[in-house]
Amino acid sequence: QDYPALSLRLAHPLPQTWPAAEWDGWWAEEVARRSGGKIQIEVFWAGQIGSLTEIKSLVSNGAVDLGVFAQAVHAEELPLTSVSAGLLNRVSASPAVADTLAGALYATDPIRDELAAQNLHVLKWTVPSTYTLQCNRPINSTADLAGLRVRAVGGAYVPIWMESLGMVPTRVQATEIREGLTRGTLDCNFGPIEWATFAGFETAAPYWSDINTGSFTTFQLYIAKSAWDGFPQNVRDLMTDVAKEAMAKDQAALDAVAAKAVDAYKAAGGQIVNLSDMDALVAKSPDMISIWEERMTGAGMADKIAPLVGPMREAQKSFQN
Amino acid sequence: MLIERVASAVAAIALAVVMLVGVTDIVAGEVLGVFLAFKVDMSGTLTAAAIFLAWPLVQSRNEHINVDLFSGIFPRWSRILREIIAKLAGLVFFALIARGTWKVALDSLAIRETSAATLGYPIWPAKLACAIGASLVLLVITLQIGRLILQMRHDRNGHS
Amino acid sequence: MGGLETGLIAFAALLGLLAMGVPVAFALGVVAAAGMYLTIGANFLFTTFQTTPYTLTSDYTFVVVPMFVLMGGIAGRAGIISDLYTAAHYMLDRIKGSLLMATIIAQAGFAAASGSTVVASSVFTRMALPEMLRFGYNGGIAGGCIAAAGTLAGLIPPSIAMVLYAMLTTQPVGELLIAGIIPGVLTAAAYMVGVRVMLIFRPEWAPPSKMTITWGMRGRAMAKVWSVLLLMTLVMGGIYGGYYPPSAAGAVGAAGALVIALSMRRIGGRDIWESLLEAARISAMIFAIVIAGLIFSRFLLISGFIGEVRALVIASELGVTGFLLVTIAIFLVLGMFIDSVSLLVIAVPFLYPIAQALQIDPIWFAVIIIKLIEIAAITPPVGLNLYAVLAAANGVLRPAELFRGITPFIVIEFVVLGLLIAFPALVTWLPTTM
Ligand code: NA
Ligand code: NA
Numbered sequence A: 001q002d003y004p005a006l007s008l009r010l011a012h013p014l015p016q017t018w019p020a021a022e023w024d025g026w027w028a029e030e031v032a033r034r035s036g037g038k039i040q041i042e043v044f045w046a047g048q049i050g051s052l053t054e055i056k057s058l059v060s061n062g063a064v065d066l067g068v069f070a071q072a073v074h075a076e077e078l079p080l081t082s083v084s085a086g087l088l089n090r091v092s093a094s095p096a097v098a099d100t101l102a103g104a105l106y107a108t109d110p111i112r113d114e115l116a117a118q119n120l121h122v123l124k125w126t127v128p129s130t131y132t133l134q135c136n137r138p139i140n141s142t143a144d145l146a147g148l149r150v151r152a153v154g155g156a157y158v159p160i161w162m163e164s165l166g167m168v169p170t171r172v173q174a175t176e177i178r179e180g181l182t183r184g185t186l187d188c189n190f191g192p193i194e195w196a197t198f199a200g201f202e203t204a205a206p207y208w209s210d211i212n213t214g215s216f217t218t219f220q221l222y223i224a225k226s227a228w229d230g231f232p233q234n235v236r237d238l239m240t241d242v243a244k245e246a247m248a249k250d251q252a253a254l255d256a257v258a259a260k261a262v263d264a265y266k267a268a269g270g271q272i273v274n275l276s277d278m279d280a281l282v283a284k285s286p287d288m289i290s291i292w293e294e295r296m297t298g299a300g301m302a303d304k305i306a307p308l309v310g311p312m313r314e315a316q317k318s319f320q321n
Numbered sequence B: 001m002l003i004e005r006v007a008s009a010v011a012a013i014a015l016a017v018v019m020l021v022g023v024t025d026i027v028a029g030e031v032l033g034v035f036l037a038f039k040v041d042m043s044g045t046l047t048a049a050a051i052f053l054a055w056p057l058v059q060s061r062n063e064h065i066n067v068d069l070f071s072g073i074f075p076r077w078s079r080i081l082r083e084i085i086a087k088l089a090g091l092v093f094f095a096l097i098a099r100g101t102w103k104v105a106l107d108s109l110a111i112r113e114t115s116a117a118t119l120g121y122p123i124w125p126a127k128l129a130c131a132i133g134a135s136l137v138l139l140v141i142t143l144q145i146g147r148l149i150l151q152m153r154h155d156r157n158g159h160s
Numbered sequence C: 001m002g003g004l005e006t007g008l009i010a011f012a013a014l015l016g017l018l019a020m021g022v023p024v025a026f027a028l029g030v031v032a033a034a035g036m037y038l039t040i041g042a043n044f045l046f047t048t049f050q051t052t053p054y055t056l057t058s059d060y061t062f063v064v065v066p067m068f069v070l071m072g073g074i075a076g077r078a079g080i081i082s083d084l085y086t087a088a089h090y091m092l093d094r095i096k097g098s099l100l101m102a103t104i105i106a107q108a109g110f111a112a113a114s115g116s117t118v119v120a121s122s123v124f125t126r127m128a129l130p131e132m133l134r135f136g137y138n139g140g141i142a143g144g145c146i147a148a149a150g151t152l153a154g155l156i157p158p159s160i161a162m163v164l165y166a167m168l169t170t171q172p173v174g175e176l177l178i179a180g181i182i183p184g185v186l187t188a189a190a191y192m193v194g195v196r197v198m199l200i201f202r203p204e205w206a207p208p209s210k211m212t213i214t215w216g217m218r219g220r221a222m223a224k225v226w227s228v229l230l231l232m233t234l235v236m237g238g239i240y241g242g243y244y245p246p247s248a249a250g251a252v253g254a255a256g257a258l259v260i261a262l263s264m265r266r267i268g269g270r271d272i273w274e275s276l277l278e279a280a281r282i283s284a285m286i287f288a289i290v291i292a293g294l295i296f297s298r299f300l301l302i303s304g305f306i307g308e309v310r311a312l313v314i315a316s317e318l319g320v321t322g323f324l325l326v327t328i329a330i331f332l333v334l335g336m337f338i339d340s341v342s343l344l345v346i347a348v349p350f351l352y353p354i355a356q357a358l359q360i361d362p363i364w365f366a367v368i369i370i371k372l373i374e375i376a377a378i379t380p381p382v383g384l385n386l387y388a389v390l391a392a393a394n395g396v397l398r399p400a401e402l403f404r405g406i407t408p409f410i411v412i413e414f415v416v417l418g419l420l421i422a423f424p425a426l427v428t429w430l431p432t433t434m
Helices: A022-034 A055-059 A096-107 A109-117 A157-164 A174-183 A193-198 A223-228 A233-267 A277-282 A286-299 A302-317 B002-032 B038-060 B069-071 B078-110 B125-157 C003-019 C024-039 C042-057 C060-077 C079-090 C098-111 C118-135 C139-150 C161-169 C175-177 C181-201 C215-222 C226-241 C246-263 C269-302 C306-316 C321-339 C340-357 C361-376 C382-390 C400-422 C426-431
Strands: A006-011 A040-046 A067-071 A120-125 A132-135 A149-151 A169-170 A186-189 A209-211 A219-224 A271-273
Touching: A006 A055, A006 A132, A006 C215, A022 A040, A022 A233, A055 A067, A055 A120, A055 C042, A067 C361, A096 A109, A096 A120, A096 A302, A109 A120, A109 A302, A120 A223, A120 A233, A120 C060, A132 A193, A157 A169, A157 A286, A157 C215, A174 C098, A174 C175, A174 C246, A186 A193, A186 A302, A186 C226, A186 C361, A209 C226, A219 A223, A219 C139, A233 C175, A271 C161, A271 C340, A277 C361, A286 A302, A302 C098, B002 B038, B002 B125, B002 C060, B002 C246, B038 B125, B038 C042, B038 C060, B038 C269, B078 B125, B078 C024, B125 C042, C003 C024, C003 C269, C003 C321, C024 C269, C042 C269, C060 C118, C060 C161, C060 C226, C060 C246, C060 C269, C079 C098, C079 C118, C079 C161, C079 C226, C079 C246, C098 C139, C098 C181, C098 C226, C118 C139, C118 C340, C118 C382, C139 C382, C139 C400, C161 C340, C161 C361, C175 C181, C175 C246, C175 C361, C181 C361, C181 C426, C215 C340, C226 C246, C269 C306, C269 C340, C306 C340, C321 C340, C361 C400, C361 C426, C382 C400
Parallel strands: A006 A040, A006 A067, A149 A169, A149 A186, A209 A271
Antiparallel strands: A067 A219, A120 A219, A132 A186, A132 A209
């Protein structure tokens, strides 16, 4: 294969050691290797050349060629794309289903158009293990959720789900979570177990609830569409193929990564707390897809979401608690 | 000038609100168990607006921190010239900020941006205030440069 | 051109502009802009100036900066600081150099209510310098003591420098703030011992005061110190005890200072308004430098400068000790020319990754860096605290006089730095008890 010489820059918001971030690094190195060194990709980790919220603009404007960010954070500019991350609970049970769902949604016309309008092309996406609650007190029944201050993550819909169960969605800076959990200004962290142990929350939040809200894509690797369209077909194929492989390797490794995190959590004294009335929780949980449909219809976007609802309902079926 | 006084008055009020919101959230939370959901967004956006709106006053009072220790090694006549260079650097710096912030503000205004995490909290007014603040700095610097040039001419005429 | 050359040219241009009197923020911003334009292109330049200023100023973590300034401003206007100074003066009257001692103690107390070393230096210059000159103290030593003790505000929480550091490295703010307490108190103690030793050799620097101070005066003065103790409890106790996160401590502290001042009937609407305006102005000055510094550091990164330097450091196998020595040298040299906030913003994004690679304790490293930038704030020719003192002294103190007077305090600073390096537990122990 004859590849053109390219020197690209990738802005990454996370440290290289963050769970699964290594696969973005692997992708960059593998593209370089398979192109015989013709395509060089320099990764700037840990938000060094742009923080999490800045990277979308950097890619969109073509200021950097590639960037990883959380699309859920950009719900206002990417109302359609962001929901493939922001809608949770009863949507996608397993990381595998979430992975497939994300791919299916990116392939729909409305999302492709929305991304193209922002000069974005999605190359790969990361799906962690399922989102769960790690708390500084045991959650024994659904009633215990009332008044619980839980860290709200990006996206407009997570707070709706939390509030429907009486939780208080709380905005906390990433650097203040552990302190908040220790001192009680925050009751629960909300996120994948491997992130929780990476950040060292196991002693601050030793009660891990078995309430499982499912998984979804968190961080995505985007490329400036203008750059993408200018690449020869073989470059695009190479990048796409390596991205697919990276995602497959990531998913294949995920169980072991999560298991290791669970071991670390337990070793630090963490324990799993089973909810006594899971049926009540399920009954009380709103159908987030319907809420989303209503809001989008209200915003005059019924046509645009039509192709997205099907894959979401399909993924929802796989949910088991 | 009146305009930078008005801008910094808005900045002062914004900071007062940030203080009140911050302390109300803690007190209401500790006493009533009720937390202000919009605290984070409101504090952040108002602080940004306060900073941008205070810049015109800081500029007109020439308060930006500088190193005036080496001024002795430059000849006397170069003072106004160096001041003009400093002002031009400021003009470039704030022109870049103003350009970027107007883009941010207009994008935000176009979609009447609200916070993604705190339902309904409007973000766009603060961004607009930031763009206005940065633009006022440009106005202040331009007037300062104008005054320096007039002074330079005056000095030259006076000495020759 | 390689990253190393590009970076060195940028530093030379930066120092040139600074020497010409261009404000630090503008010099950093313009050099970074030119550098980005020439090495990466207009797109990166424009986008960085588009996203960074708003993102940074609207970051909730940073809201504490104006709040800490506001808190110090209200406390100053309400006379809470002069109460403290008077109390320290009366209590220490029988000790040699009592006014210097009182300045150090009162600054340590004020440090617990103010996050800004510059505010501390200027407030105490207006208050303590005339007193010391009136009693025939050496002006340089008096000013030097004020400038040096001003650095305590950066170590003892609340500290703007610590918040900036936490922001630059995504370290937990609360632990950092608490980690500064022991080093801050240690520094204050070292100043007092140092001053005492100094006066053995040069007793003429601090003639004995001829004031008669009764125990009644002492009692009345001490009775007024409760306000500072309350503010201290509000900020440090709130964070340490977990009543609120560090990001909220600023608002609580500012409101607390306001309530105390109002309850003492020491503050009017005008003072409150002035304090708010001052908080906006000082924060605007700080953020201009932080924004420009962050953009400058991104230029250094993307131009390849930092990568090449990091590779050099790692390839040269300096080890932890070597790296620390290099770090100290960098701060000493740069600290002579660049003020502390700018220095922090320029140096940390570049040194922190190397420290991480060398597995240096991040909290300990943070305090060492804060100590170094506080030293930079008092080393001539460019030291923020020195300027604050000179500006507030209204001409009664000449720069050369102050630069001489600060020298013994710089020596003391290095003794403390040595202690912190030799006994890391001085820094790391307290946060672990949280
Ligand atoms: Na302080
Ligand atoms: Na210095």
